[in-house]
Amino acid sequence: MMKEELLQAIEVGKPVLLVTAIGYIVGIVEAKGELIRLNDVYINCVSASRVNRFSRGLAVNINQVIGMQLLSKSEKDEMIGGWKAYVAPTAG
Template identity: 60%
Template sequence: MEPQIEELKDKDPVILVTAIGYIVGRVNASKSASPASIYLDEVCINCVASGRLDRFSEGLAVQTDQVIGYKN
């Protein structure tokens, strides 16, 4: 059985599916502020709606209720 998104381990690579597109990154458990969010380092977002690929070198916090699906 797949672990819950809140149970992902530090430094796990993950792909998140959201309404705006795909988010790829590496979990940073030390920066995750609450169980309702997940903080990712080395983030790339494929925004399907606008056809853009964005990179966030500083990382990104994602609310877990915005995640439709994921794979690690």
């Protein structure tokens, strides 16, 4: 996906899944440009088998994005819940 296509598809205020070399990033788009600013961010770091949360937000360089998927709020919540269950199946 080209940078221009990515920026056109992403909507400010909407949930998005970004695929990067480090893992999968889910958050709410706060601003878009060379840096995609997200808030309420979760990163599924596949190689480390852990999910990290960045409640204060995170900026992702658009050049680091391999792919993306627009999400509904319920899809975002289901995805994060699935990640947490996979990484820590006994967590409540």
